[in-house]
Amino acid sequence: MQYVADMKAAQTAGAAIDIDRVSHVYAGPEGGVQALSDVSMKVGAGRFIVIVGPSGCGKTSLLMMMAGLRDHTEGRIHVHGAPIPKPDPERVGVIFQEASLFPWLTTFDNIEFPLSLRGMSREERRRRSEPMLSLVGLTGFGERYPHELSGGMKQRVSIARGLVQDPPVLLMDEPFAALDEQTRMTMGHELLRIWSTTNKTVVFITHSLTEAVYLADEVYVMSPRPGRMIDHIMVDLPRPRTYEMMATDTFGRLRDRIWQQIRKSH
Amino acid sequence: MRRPDPKIVRWGILIALLVAWELVPMTGLLPELFLPRLSKTLTVLWIDLDKYWAALLVTLYEVVLAMVIACGLGIVAGATIGGIAVLRDLLLPVFSSLYAVPIVILYPIFTAWFGIGSQSKVMFAGIYGFFPVMLSTAAGIRTIDPQFLLAARSMGATVTQQITKVIIPASLPTVFGGLRLGGALAIIGVIVAEMLTASAGIGYLVTLNRTILDSPRVFAGILCILVLSVAYDIIARRLERRMVVWQSAGRRQQQASPRPIAQGAPAPAAA
Numbered sequence: 001m002q003y004v005a006d007m008k009a010a011q012t013a014g015a016a017i018d019i020d021r022v023s024h025v026y027a028g029p030e031g032g033v034q035a036l037s038d039v040s041m042k043v044g045a046g047r048f049i050v051i052v053g054p055s056g057c058g059k060t061s062l063l064m065m066m067a068g069l070r071d072h073t074e075g076r077i078h079v080h081g082a083p084i085p086k087p088d089p090e091r092v093g094v095i096f097q098e099a100s101l102f103p104w105l106t107t108f109d110n111i112e113f114p115l116s117l118r119g120m121s122r123e124e125r126r127r128r129s130e131p132m133l134s135l136v137g138l139t140g141f142g143e144r145y146p147h148e149l150s151g152g153m154k155q156r157v158s159i160a161r162g163l164v165q166d167p168p169v170l171l172m173d174e175p176f177a178a179l180d181e182q183t184r185m186t187m188g189h190e191l192l193r194i195w196s197t198t199n200k201t202v203v204f205i206t207h208s209l210t211e212a213v214y215l216a217d218e219v220y221v222m223s224p225r226p227g228r229m230i231d232h233i234m235v236d237l238p239r240p241r242t243y244e245m246m247a248t249d250t251f252g253r254l255r256d257r258i259w260q261q262i263r264k265s266h
Numbered sequence: 267m268r269r270p271d272p273k274i275v276r277w278g279i280l281i282a283l284l285v286a287w288e289l290v291p292m293t294g295l296l297p298e299l300f301l302p303r304l305s306k307t308l309t310v311l312w313i314d315l316d317k318y319w320a321a322l323l324v325t326l327y328e329v330v331l332a333m334v335i336a337c338g339l340g341i342v343a344g345a346t347i348g349g350i351a352v353l354r355d356l357l358l359p360v361f362s363s364l365y366a367v368p369i370v371i372l373y374p375i376f377t378a379w380f381g382i383g384s385q386s387k388v389m390f391a392g393i394y395g396f397f398p399v400m401l402s403t404a405a406g407i408r409t410i411d412p413q414f415l416l417a418a419r420s421m422g423a424t425v426t427q428q429i430t431k432v433i434i435p436a437s438l439p440t441v442f443g444g445l446r447l448g449g450a451l452a453i454i455g456v457i458v459a460e461m462l463t464a465s466a467g468i469g470y471l472v473t474l475n476r477t478i479l480d481s482p483r484v485f486a487g488i489l490c491i492l493v494l495s496v497a498y499d500i501i502a503r504r505l506e507r508r509m510v511v512w513q514s515a516g517r518r519q520q521q522a523s524p525r526p527i528a529q530g531a532p533a534p535a536a537a
Contacts, residue, residue: 014466020513032430067420069419069420087419087420087421087422087424088422089420089421092420093420094417094420094421096413096417100411100413100416100417102414102432102435102436104435104436104438104510111430112423113418113421116422116431117421117422117423117424117427117431118422161421232381
């Protein structure tokens with residue numbers, strides 16, 4: 001099957017993200033709390049990975065570790081062949097649940113924020129942010145402030161900000177969770193369009209099973225705390241994905257399998 | 267019915283008050299000792315203009331210095347206390363309680379330490395205005411959405427960049443609220459101090475003329491203070507609007523959004 005060939009290709013090329021037996025214990029009020037237990041995953045370059053799991057299973061922690069924003073106690077995390085002890089925006093872009101745009105900056109300035117941290121000149125910044133703005137479909141909104149944008153538009157800006165440094169890996173922590181159902185569907189579709197033109201490796205966290213199957217090449221299912229990987233599902237639906245696919249038997253079967261795994265783990 | 271423009275209503279109220287100020291004493295409703303006519307007040311103000319002007323300059327000088335102390339110390343102390351958890355837990359409750367103390371009882375001590383000249387007014391009013399600035403700066407820093415800092419870190423912001431590019435702009439609206447209040451308190455502090463023990467300033471003129479029952483001159487002083495306070499508020503508001511564009515813009519938008527409930531209709535129960 002196609003995905004097997006893809007996986008083989010990814011492995012020979014070296015995985016974009018290589019997580020090897022990672023465990024994490026953090027200090028709680030009553031001693032150590034095991035957050036993650038022996039988590040391993042290998043993500044091929046350019047793949048779209050979705051992680052689902054119950055609340056508090058440690059999936060966000062895992063994502064923060066891949067971003068270099070949090071430590072882990074055991075195991076190894078490699079992103080593009082090297083550990084990531086601290087955030088590296090040129091390797092990894094992060095998109096958060098709430099838009100986390102800075103309300104005091106315009107759309108342009110928000111997208112250019114990571115560039116301004118590196119002291120890039122205004123012209124150069126604008127030269128880079130303009131194509132990002134048009135990629136996410138917001139041409140003409142560069143001078144608006146976040147409060148003048150809708151929830152979906154804010155997440156588009158967030159995506160543009162994550163892409164502006166052109167990192168090979170994009171980590172997304174429930175980016176559309178705060179959006180209404182229709183906007184969420186549209187944004188998922190938009191994300192796939194953007195992803196298909198940029199060749200990024202994406203790791204995407206969600207609670208929505210439909211969103212998971214619709215977006216992913218591969219879905220990882222995590223157990224409740226301590227988080228373990230309990231299933232790894234290949235989504236062999238053709239691309240580009242269409243809304244009609246949601247009505248197919250394959251789609252329903254995949255969604256059902258994820259649901260059964262989550263239910264069993266409780 | 268269309269609601270009248272609030273701007274016109276505001277001016278209308280102001281003019282009505284001024285007219286009442288003239289008419290009420292003229293008709294004998296209130297004796298002129300209690301409320302001298304507006305025209306008489308303005309006349310004595312005009313006659314003694316250089317005296318009032320000199321007093322106003324003294325007051326203004328003290329107010330500006332007091333504001334510098336209140337804002338400068340307040341921001342530095344607020345940022346330190348708000349930013350460092352240990353200090354916050356230790357000192358913030360103390361300062362919050364101190365804020366409730368009527369510091370004016372300490373003013374005699376200030377005159378003993380700094381004399382009855384400008385220095386004691388500046389110190390007293392500076393400390394009076396210090397508290398709201400410090401407390402709101404601490405609050406502004408404490409209440410920053412941690413998501414902002416996480417996002418900045420993920421984009422590679424250093425600690426210095428987190429402070430200059432996230433913490434400062436994010437806390438600016440709250441800090442500005444405190445600055446406005448602190449500035450107003452600095453004015454109050456200076457005037458009160460001048461009224462208690464002083465040898466110059468508008469507050470001093472008011473007290474002096476009160477003891478000799480020269481009502482028009484008392485009211486002339488009050489008028490000066492009123493103009494000073496209102497001018498301060500207008501300037502502070504303008505400054506705030508310019509500095510915190512995104513926030514005032516948000517407020518404007520909220521006001522502009524149509525109200526779903528008709529005027530006068532009972533508000534729906536909170537869902």
